[in-house]
Amino acid sequence: MKNIRERAKAIAKKLSAIIDVDDELKSEAVARLSHQLAIAEQAQEMLENDGLTIDGKFGPKPHPAINIGYNATALSLRLFNQLDVDKHQKEEFLNLG
Numbered sequence: 001m002k003n004i005r006e007r008a009k010a011i012a013k014k015l016s017a018i019i020d021v022d023d024e025l026k027s028e029a030v031a032r033l034s035h036q037l038a039i040a041e042q043a044q045e046m047l048e049n050d051g052l053t054i055d056g057k058f059g060p061k062p063h064p065a066i067n068i069g070y071n072a073t074a075l076s077l078r079l080f081n082q083l084d085v086d087k088h089q090k091e092e093f094l095n096l097g
Helices: 004-016 024-050 064-082 087-095
Strands: 053-056 059-062
Touching: 004 024, 024 064, 059 064
Parallel strands: none
Antiparallel strands: 053 059
């Protein structure tokens, strides 16, 4: 499993192919978006490996990665909108691998 920073750097590189980062504010938003997408990816991997539940004190309980992934995805969507990324650009990003 890659660490979050490595993932975020790779994602930022892909994002820079579709988003024109022409000022400091956009650059910061892209950095935050990359970080949140990396967190969402790692949470998804954890759920695929561990399952949706973990053993708790009183029996099975939801895996913490569920909420982490949900929050990271929600923030990512807000950042995509803040950066004014249109539907075509989002699809292009998702198809970059």
